[in-house]
Amino acid sequence: MSTVELSGVRLSYGALEVLKGIETSIPSGQIVGLIGASGSGKSTLLRLVNGLLLPSSGHVLVDGELVGRKAKNGKLHPMTLAEIRRQRRKIGMVFQHFELFPHMTVEENLCLAPILHKEMDKSEARQRAMRLLSRVALSDKSRSYPGQLSGGQQQRVAIARALMLQPSIMLFDEPTSALDPELVGEVLTVMRELANDGMTMIVVTHELSFVREVADRVIFMDKGVIAEDGAPKDVLDNPKTERAKAFLARA
């Protein structure tokens, strides 16, 4: 069963068309490495999957359900904000700059959303937070503030925070791009474990060795279209398009 489906997806910011007809489907449990030059539309594509953006035309489906829109009287209408938020809960997102909330402890960062959504009471949330923190090897940091942690630690906390709502899909937008080289490994380790547990993941990254090792599939985007799509060794080692060859030669 496909967890994510995009059909005929186009998206424009004003006059600038950023996605020009995206057609793809991602089965449950697949790890997708999304690569491409800066500005090719990778982040935009992730934002469509969790409904932060709605396509100008075409459809985005998650678990067979239309994202952000509903059919009524033979036409598509936008969902209410509350409905979109409810859909979004099952999609976790991790950002390049972690985006932990600096005025809250690590534990508070993790517990805020599940408690506000009334998915757990306080003690349940705290227990789950402790379990996830030990999973990312940060049990001893629950009372620290983000500013007291290294970049690698902050990103691991951010991953744990995204996992609190028990998502069925995890989106990563360049999760290691802002890290010092010696801190990249610890974040990739956590992501590797997550992949082994069967999580569906879309990972925008420049870490091609990670993609080669962990991803089931690589999508190469170029100027708003999918230019290459296949097994990592095919796309990374034998790219067909000139654009992909040039991109990989530089990376």
Next chain:
Amino acid sequence: MSATHIEDLAIKPIRDLPDEHARKPWLGQAVGWLALALFTVWFLRLFLANPKLKPELIWKYLFNERILEGLWSTLLLAFYSMIGALIFGTVIGFCRISANPVLRATGWLYVWVFRSTPLVVQVLLWGNLALLMPVLGIGPFTVKTNDVMTPFLAGVIALMLHEASYVAEIVRSGVQSVPRPQREAADALALSWWETQRYIIMPQALKVMIPPLGGVFVLLLKSTSLVIVISGGDLLTEAQNIASLNLYTIELLLVATVWFLIITSIAYAGQHYLEWRFNRQNHAHAGGVNEHG
């Protein structure tokens, strides 16, 4: 310079240098303080030794019943209009950064009008509302304007609306100081607009807003004296009322001056305390050593 040279310099012993650091010269400092003290004494004597001034009257009227009533009115004026300005100014501030262009224009218009006109004019307008609208209300529910719009209430409204325009700008810049991706992170966690403001934006914005809000309050304390133009019953009005009978104008103005010095100093101290507390919190968050692993 060659590498050997650099090494030579690096290992050169510095034992020729004395260990003790010389004290800062204290004479200059002392002369400065003395000059300031002399000037202050001379300046005060100019007033106090003036035969036309009766310094004992300042002391006598400082705790005069009507002066204390005026002082209390001044504090209430400042307090009520500050509370109102905080609430109303926050609403206007959020209008200024709303995605809705109508709200944005409304907020901009408000701030423009109230910041571009002198406060004393606004006080006069509210104080003389009865000239424009002799009765207030709709249908059978009407009251005479002068029965409800007391000088005190007119003062509160005028100060509140005026200060709200300053609070609005502080709220706007405070909210905008929180980086945009923080909002996106909150969105990705499916928080609502209100939850995002309440738990993510406001706590961070407040740190930026506290010092200028303290400044607004101190200014407001002093601005209350403008209600004298509608006989607002504040400290300055009462001082002037007494002076108009006994003609000790300067003495009573000095009584008001002393009280203003006291209350604004207390407000300044409060502002510094809040700033210090928020700074300390910031350090607790941002400081610290990174242990990797």
